[in-house]
Amino acid sequence: TGHHWGYGKEDGPSAWHRQYPVAKGNRQSPIDIIPNEARRDSTLGPIFLKYDQCRSLNIANNGHSVVVEFDDSDDRSVVLGGPLDNPYRLKQFHFHWGGKGCEGSEHTVAGVGYASELHVVHWNAVKYKTYNDAAAAPDGLAVLGIFLELGDDHRWLHMITDALYTVKFKGSATDFKGFNPKCLLPSSLHYWTYLGSLTTPPLHESVTWIVLKEPIVVSEKQLGMFRMLQFNGEEEDQRMRMENNFRPPQNLKERIVRSSN
Numbered sequence: 610t611g612h613h614w615g616y617g618k619e620d621g622p623s624a625w626h627r628q629y630p631v632a633k634g635n636r637q638s639p640i641d642i643i644p645n646e647a648r649r650d651s652t653l654g655p656i657f658l659k660y661d662q663c664r665s666l667n668i669a670n671n672g673h674s675v676v677v678e679f680d681d682s683d684d685r686s687v688v689l690g691g692p693l694d695n696p697y698r699l700k701q702f703h704f705h706w707g708g709k710g711c712e713g714s715e716h717t718v719a720g721v722g723y724a725s726e727l728h729v730v731h732w733n734a735v736k737y738k739t740y741n742d743a744a745a746a747p748d749g750l751a752v753l754g755i756f757l758e759l760g761d762d763h764r765w766l767h768m769i770t771d772a773l774y775t776v777k778f779k780g781s782a783t784d785f786k787g788f789n790p791k792c793l794l795p796s797s798l799h800y801w802t803y804l805g806s807l808t809t810p811p812l813h814e815s816v817t818w819i820v821l822k823e824p825i826v827v828s829e830k831q832l833g834m835f836r837m838l839q840f841n842g843e844e845e846d847q848r849m850r851m852e853n854n855f856r857p858p859q860n861l862k863e864r865i866v867r868s869s870n
């Protein structure tokens with residue numbers, strides 16, 4: 610598809626600003642979260658995930674990540690509460706991960722990364738007509754960030770990893786019905802929140818970030834299965850393993866990170 614950004618030497622995060630000048634903007638993501646500098650805000654209520662009626666549609670390789678998409682034609686599944694003024698509709702979730710080793714998350718905590726990060730993307734269908742309109746508006750998206758750390762097998766992640774062989778190449782997609790992302794969440798929904806951006810081009814400054822403090826645990830074997838995906842399409846001769854698809858932390862600038870507890 611039309612864009613030519615990526616995660617390589619030539620087309621990676623340090624080059625994105627040439628085509629997307631907002632890369633150097635005032636509310637870019639991800640950031641390094643320094644817990645001691647986050648402002649505890651007692652007015653921040655808990656977040657609620659109403660995913661019981663969610664309807665997953667398919668799983669796809671978009672050439673940057675593996676994405677599970679949902680029916681977002683009504684308010685059947687939403688996130689609400691916390692910093693949000695109204696419910697935001699579930700649209701998709703996807704992952705960012707590293708190569709060998711334990712970096713791979715986009716957000717970091719006191720300078721330390723996790724092996725991977727899950728992003729659950731929601732949009733403001735109360736204020737905007739389409740996802741694309743919302744994705745370009747300052748209060749258009751709410752993304753829930755969840756850290757993945759290495760340890761034992763995750764009980765439900767196999768539902769995703771079992772499907773990866775069907776979406777090995779960019780542009781491939783397959784049916785993926787009946788998956789509720791609630792099974793991928795940690796037990797505590799305590800969070801940090803701040804105003805930021807998409808972490809990939811077009812890097813729109815449209816995201817209310819809600820980053821959960823508690824990571825989920827996945828095994829090295831499970832994460833390794835994500836690295837069997839490829840950035841390239843099936844017909845391309847250059848084979849590029851999909852790994853290190855994360856943007857490093859950006860400047861906090863004038864922003865404050867708030868803490869739910």
Ligand code: B30
Pocket residue numbers: 612671673728730744752806807808809810811
């Ligand atoms: S993230 O959660 O900040 N990593 C988008 C949503 C969430 C994040 C990053 C990007 C997004 O909606 N991007 C625009 C949609 N993409 C669609 C695509 O599938 O493939 C278009 C695009 O980039 O310009 Cu390639």
Ligand code: ZN
Pocket residue numbers: 703704705728808
């Ligand atoms: Zn993401």
